[in-house]
């Protein structure tokens with residue numbers, strides 16, 4: 409399946425960055441959806457600013473930056489956003505019910521072949537997928553902040569995610585010049601956060617127990633673990 413059109417749902421911190429990478433690095437046509445014009449405007453302004461920085465640093469020409477902006481189509485309408493999408497990347501707030509409602513809408517408006525992904529940090533992909541008729545097409549596509557700079561995408565399988573869905577997300581990630589890792593089960597924290605969060609809690613405990621100062625913990629991790 410050739411991927412040409414991407415829908416990004418939510419133009420916030422993650423969504424605007426993902427939309428930029430999809431349009432700039434992979435050259436996809438991107439529909440970017442939010443719920444208010446002001447949120448879309450803010451997302452588009454952030455993308456323009458970020459592209460401007462690349463032009464300033466001579467990593468991108470102004471002509472290419474303009475072409476990227478033209479490939480991103482902001483919209484408030486779900487049907488326009490996902491109606492022709494080959495892949496949907498949801499980056500709306502971290503609330504299960506909201507995500508389930510959104511996935512129900514993707515199911516209704518996106519083409520049958522479309523792969524439906526969520527950038528969720530902590531919600532079960534299996535639970536999100538339950539509201540769709542094709543849970544095999546649903547998976548986690550977890551970008552890191554800021555998506556423009558961070559090279560990793562964690563692909564997260566729900567209980568019913570198919571191999572083809574994982575393959576499509578892998579191809580799309582590669583086109584965005586991202587590295588992927590596959591999390592075989594949608595357990596809390598997936599891979600990176602599953603390792604990171606307990607370590608952060610331990611650091612807080614060490615401070616609380618008076619074992620080391622905040623500054624020394626920072627220094628120890630920076631110089632000891634690079």
Ligand SMILES: NC(=O)c1ccc[n+]([C@@H]2O[C@H](COP(=O)([O-])OP(=O)(O)OC[C@H]3O[C@@H](n4cnc5c(N)ncnc54)[C@H](O)[C@@H]3O)[C@@H](O)[C@H]2O)c1
Nearest residue numbers: 418419420421422423442447499500501502527528529553
């Ligand atoms: N912030 C991070 O560092 C980070 C990192 C990785 C993943 N995530 C995940 O990415 C997702 C988005 O996080 P964020 O930090 O970008 O949040 P954010 O609040 O910055 O952006 C969310 C955007 O979604 C919009 N939105 C709300 N309801 C919507 C709807 N029904 N349809 C379309 N858009 C809607 C909001 O108006 C907002 O612009 C969350 O699931 C979060 O867990 C966040």
